[in-house]
Amino acid sequence: MRKLVVAVIALAGFGGLVGLGALTALLAGSGGGQQDWGACNANLGVWGERAGGQQDAATLGEESLRIAAAIITIGEERGLPPRAAQIAIQAGKTESNLRNLNHGDRDSLGIFQMRPSMGWGTVAQVTDVEYQIHKFYDVLLEVPGWQEMRPGTAAQRVERSAYPLRYHRWEAMAAHLVSTEGDLSGLSGCENMAAGGVLAGKAMEYAHTKLGSPYVWGATGPNTFDCSGLTQQAWSAAGVTIPRVSQEQYDRGGAHVPLAEARTGDLVFWGYGRDPDSVHHVALYLGDNKVLHAPQPGESVEITELWDSGELLPHVVRPVPEDPPVTESTEPAEPTEPTEPAGTTAPEVPVGRPTATVPTAPSNVAGPGDDTPDDSDADVLPVEGGAR
Incomplete structure (x- = not known):
């Protein structure tokens, strides 16, 4: 199993740049x-700010780190690319703070707030860590073009949340956890390409x-x-x-x-x-x-x-x-x-x-299972809560 290295490499975020003089210095080398x-693979890694991924990962508790490790390990065992694990971690962090919850909105349960009443499985299944992760991957693989989507967008396609933008919040953290050495660089294989x-x-x-x-x-x-x-x-x-x-x-x-x-x-x-x-x-x-x-x-x-x-x-x-x-x-x-x-x-x-x-409208960040039904997605399986 790949070891999760948290808080190993200090990442320099864009927030450290001050003025065009700093930009000139940073952009001089090629x-x-x-x-x-x-x-x-141009579609791996972080799409927005890099700063914060390591710091966010350092706040995860023991259970959350175990679940993140399980997500990565099961993805590797199934031969899935690292992007799949990044998507699942972002979804799990958003829905449950990467915890195997026994409660949620209506009958939502577990890491991804799957609802037994909506076809995700029995109560015993949707609270079993291994089952939940495999189920998430099963549904993800049915999403057309998921590997070309921004990770949070792919997570939304699985979860069918009423608040689709909230999954982007944990992008840097998820990439940090999935990357080989706890660093965000090198994940796509494109960073050093001329x-x-x-x-x-x-x-x-x-x-x-x-x-x-x-x-x-x-x-x-x-x-x-x-x-x-x-x-x-x-x-x-x-x-x-x-x-x-x-x-x-x-x-x-x-x-x-x-x-x-x-x-x-x-x-x-x-x-x-x-x-x-x-x-x-x-x-x-x-x-x-x-x-x-x-x-x-x-x-x-x-x-x-x-x-x-x-x-x-x-x-x-x-x-x-x-x-x-x-x-x-x-x-x-x-x-x-x-x-x-x-x-x-x-x-x-x-x-x-x-x-x-x-100004842009703020994203609606809801707690686990706080989503409201979206009738436009009624024909999509599965549906509800965190995962509808």
């Missing part, structure tokens, strides 16, 4: 060797040819762009397909890498209140604390200093090709067309620099 592309040399170079070469092109909301070229239209087409020119809009580019555009490790061609994002679920702008990182982007209506594609108006996210996205990159001696692949023509997906909301922070 070393590191090329890693095998086959080892990279930006692809010829791939990033071709993306930036394309972007530079578009300097001076007018910003037009919803445009994806060839002569006008919005922010995500430019980034999508730049990487398309390198033969790498990424989603159309900035939120999807952050969620599914590639490997999440700390801002401090950004390299040329990486995608830099801004979100209201630094919330990774409220991304509204994206740019291409150039190096030397500079970005290339399509700013807002009335302006044109430009190169500017990286700025932080209180919305710069602490992670960049490194687009990852589906196939290994071509070598310098091989003819590059022909540029691909965007997967979604302009107008088929909601375009970006124009955002200038700096922007006013728009």
